[in-house]
Amino acid sequence: MTATYRRVRRRWGAPLLFLLPAALLFVAFLAIPIGYALYLSFRGMRVSGGGPFGLRQETWVGLDNYVAVFTDPELLAGLGRLAVYGVIAVPLTLGFALAFALLLDLPRVRGARFSRTAIFIPYAVPGVVATLLWGFLYLPSTSPGNWILERIGLGGIDVLHGPILFPSVANIAIWGGVGFNMIILYTSLRGIPTDVYEAARLDGASEWDIAYRIKIPLVGPALILTGLFALIGTLQVYGEPATLRPMTSAISQTWVPLMMIYRDAFTRDNLSVAAASSVALALGTLVVSIILLRVTQKRSFGGS
Amino acid sequence: MSTTTTPRPVGTRRLAAERSRPAGRRGAVLPSIVLFLGALYCLVPVVWVLVASTKSSSELFSTFTFLPGTGLLENLGDLFAYSDGQYLQWALNSVIFAGVGAVACTLVSTMAGYALAKYDFPGRQLAFYAILGGVLLPGITLAIPQYLLMSKIGLAGTYWSVLLPSLISPFGIFLARVYAMSAVPTETIEAARIDGANDARVFVSVALPMMVPGMVTVFLLQFVGIWNNFLLPFIMLSDERMYPLTVGLYTLLSKGSGTPSLYSLAIIGAAVAIIPLVAMMLVLQRYWRLDLISGGLKG
Numbered sequence: 001m002t003a004t005y006r007r008v009r010r011r012w013g014a015p016l017l018f019l020l021p022a023a024l025l026f027v028a029f030l031a032i033p034i035g036y037a038l039y040l041s042f043r044g045m046r047v048s049g050g051g052p053f054g055l056r057q058e059t060w061v062g063l064d065n066y067v068a069v070f071t072d073p074e075l076l077a078g079l080g081r082l083a084v085y086g087v088i089a090v091p092l093t094l095g096f097a098l099a100f101a102l103l104l105d106l107p108r109v110r111g112a113r114f115s116r117t118a119i120f121i122p123y124a125v126p127g128v129v130a131t132l133l134w135g136f137l138y139l140p141s142t143s144p145g146n147w148i149l150e151r152i153g154l155g156g157i158d159v160l161h162g163p164i165l166f167p168s169v170a171n172i173a174i175w176g177g178v179g180f181n182m183i184i185l186y187t188s189l190r191g192i193p194t195d196v197y198e199a200a201r202l203d204g205a206s207e208w209d210i211a212y213r214i215k216i217p218l219v220g221p222a223l224i225l226t227g228l229f230a231l232i233g234t235l236q237v238y239g240e241p242a243t244l245r246p247m248t249s250a251i252s253q254t255w256v257p258l259m260m261i262y263r264d265a266f267t268r269d270n271l272s273v274a275a276a277s278s279v280a281l282a283l284g285t286l287v288v289s290i291i292l293l294r295v296t297q298k299r300s301f302g303g304s
Numbered sequence: 305m306s307t308t309t310t311p312r313p314v315g316t317r318r319l320a321a322e323r324s325r326p327a328g329r330r331g332a333v334l335p336s337i338v339l340f341l342g343a344l345y346c347l348v349p350v351v352w353v354l355v356a357s358t359k360s361s362s363e364l365f366s367t368f369t370f371l372p373g374t375g376l377l378e379n380l381g382d383l384f385a386y387s388d389g390q391y392l393q394w395a396l397n398s399v400i401f402a403g404v405g406a407v408a409c410t411l412v413s414t415m416a417g418y419a420l421a422k423y424d425f426p427g428r429q430l431a432f433y434a435i436l437g438g439v440l441l442p443g444i445t446l447a448i449p450q451y452l453l454m455s456k457i458g459l460a461g462t463y464w465s466v467l468l469p470s471l472i473s474p475f476g477i478f479l480a481r482v483y484a485m486s487a488v489p490t491e492t493i494e495a496a497r498i499d500g501a502n503d504a505r506v507f508v509s510v511a512l513p514m515m516v517p518g519m520v521t522v523f524l525l526q527f528v529g530i531w532n533n534f535l536l537p538f539i540m541l542s543d544e545r546m547y548p549l550t551v552g553l554y555t556l557l558s559k560g561s562g563t564p565s566l567y568s569l570a571i572i573g574a575a576v577a578i579i580p581l582v583a584m585m586l587v588l589q590r591y592w593r594l595d596l597i598s599g600g601l602k603g
Contacts, residue, residue, distance in 0.1 A: 012425055012426070013503075014419075014423065014503035014504070015419040015420075015423035015425045015428075016419075016425065017503075018415040018416060018418060018419035018423075018507070019415070019416050019419045019420070019431060021411075021412045021415065021416070022412050022413065022415065022416035022472065022477060023416075023431070025412065025468075025471050025472035026434065026435075026438065026472055026474075028468075029446070029450060029468065029469045029471075029472050030438055030441070030446065030472065030474075032453065033446045033449035033450045033453060034441075034446065034449070036449045036452065036453055037445075037446070037448070037449040040449070040452075096342070099338070100338075100339060100342050103335040103338055103339050104339065106332060106335050107332070108332035109332050109335050109336050109339065110332065110333075110336040111336060111339070111340060111343075112336075112339065114343060115336075115339035115340055115342060115343040116339075117586065117589070118342075118343035118344075118346050118347050119339075119342050119343055119346045120346075120585070120589070121346055121347070121350060121582055121585070122346050122349075122350075123528065123585065124528065124578065124581040124582045124584070124585040125349075125350070125532075125578050125581070125582070126531065126532035126534070126549070126550045126577075126578075127532060127534060127550075128532075128534050128550040128551075128553060128554050129549075129550070129553060129574045129577060129578060130349070132353075132553060132557055132570060132571075132574050133349035133350070133352060133353050133574065134349055135557075136352070136353075136356065136571070137348075137349060137352060137369075141365045142356070142364065142365060142369050143369065144352075144368075144369045144370060147368055147369055175345070175346065175349070178342075178346070179346065183592075228440075232440065232442050235442055236442040236444040236445065238444065238534070238535050239534040239535065239550075242554075243554055243557065245558070246557055246558045258444065258445075258535070261445075261448065262448075262535075262539075265448045266539075271448075271452065274448055275448070275449065278445045278446075278448060278449070279445075281442065281445050282441055282442055282445040282446075285440070285441070285442045285445075286437075286440055286441065289440045290440075
């Protein structure tokens with residue numbers, strides 16, 4: 001522990017005052033909504049009294065909502081689609097980000113500044129706008145790919161229907177995510193002192209060896225963090241498929257879990273089931289993140 | 305036996321051979337090309353929307369997709385005239401949500417991060433774990449309970465309903481803590497205290513100036529995060545005049561299926577919407593301390 005990290009002597013008042021705004025906001029907009037979602041997820045409408053004159057009353061229903069959620073074939077199908085989407089989007093986003101970061105870090109790369117800036121630009125484009133742009137590039141009547149295919153006498157392909165829809169949606173997320181992750185990985189590559197691999201270079205190691213054996217292990221923690229954020233982002237995908245809906249009939253109202261939660265809450269007015277699915281999705285994300293952190297066995301968040 | 309020679313001389317010889325190769329630039333050609341292709345992939349949709357925004361609605365579906373059209377001025381006129389200038393209102397709303405939200409969030413995060421990094425107090429560990437939990441929690445799953453609670457207290461549908469939840473960012477607090485730990489030396493704080501400064505004064509005149517680069521990073525991350533947010537304002541707001549750009553463009557697009565003129569509006573709207581943010585990113589890029597994000601991992 002260096003002197004810089006040593007903390008000021010134990011005190012009460014001042015730190016609590018500094019934390020107060022954050023704590024109030026945390027309680028109001030994170031803790032209470034979580035508690036409320038949990039509460040709602042155990043409540044439901046029940047008909048009491050029986051017979052034709054039974055009253056519909058809100059009451060405790062135990063785990064009924066969760067049973068309903070996990071036995072709902074639509075939600076399970078939505079989770080399946082989410083998995084397919086995630087299996088495409090997460091590794092490709094991270095893979096491209098790492099590859100670009102390593103290439104940028106090579107000596108004697110031409111136009112590195114231009115490429116770095118260009119690849120980072122999609123970060124500034126909101127997901128909804130990105131979907132709008134890609135949607136038109138996919139749409140057969142405005143797609144440049146189809147224009148070329150038709151000119152050379154081949155029929156166009158419809159990338160918004162059938163199994164190719166998954167890579168099409170994932171591509172929008174990859175496009176939006178590569179640049180940001182690339183910059184994080186690139187800055188941590190720049191943080192490695194060059195003498196670490198100057199020696200290897202003098203020993204005749206190829207750039208490939210240096211990347212694989214020295215650079216990638218050293219940016220491991222950054223890779224885990226970017227992976228974690230990519231994963232969390234994937235599990236809450238909503239804007240891209242929802243925005244694509246007007247352009248394709250292949251995306252249903254319940255295409256991914258969050259779309260289904262939205263429909264349950266606002267179209268069907270079934271708040272209990274929406275709350276139960278929200279809780280399940282949040283818990284699932286937490287569990288997946290913790291497993292990822294445990295498996296990689298790095299103290300990625302640094303403890304304290 | 306020649307096979308028993310140690311590899312070292314071979315290695316040195318190869319290095320010598322590489323050194324003697326003229327210019328030595330060949331090795332970087334392939335990486336440059338791959339990076340350029342990546343840049344192209346990232347720019348194509350942006351170039352497309354800029355080109356498409358010049359097309360009139362009849363040209364949109366008839367001419368080659370990357371061929372500029374003749375309708376730019378007309379499209380711009382239509383865009384700003386749409387529903388009595390609603391587009392400008394959306395843009396203004398986005399600026400308010402993202403600007404006010406990010407400034408306030410940065411202050412809240414900086415204070416909290418500084419307290420967590422530089423003070424030892426009961427409950428500090430608990431607060432830190434609460435923030436970690438918040439980082440891992442997909443915030444968007446909270447949007448529906450947040451909406452229900454907001455409507456209970458009568459705030460749903462107001463600016464506050466979008467602004468207030470954006471003020472808390474566990475990740476922002478986490479970054480501010482990382483930055484305070486590395487950028488504000490405890491000795492300096494103690495020296496200021498010996499000089500008679502109280503905690504508030506130490507924070508404002510000693511710690512805050514040292515934390516500016518970290519604050520800029522938190523501000524930019526939060527600004528882009530709020531600007532790009534869709535689901536929260538989509539759920540919270542019902543009055544179209546209060547929409548930010550993301551939700552406004554979404555409604556244009558979903559109304560547009562069937563009416564090609566609205567497609568043109570959505571395209572010019574998207575083109576105009578991305579220009580200021582891309583410009584801001586390009587200008588402020590150098591002030592980003594994104595190494596913070598990875599640097600925090602070594603803590």
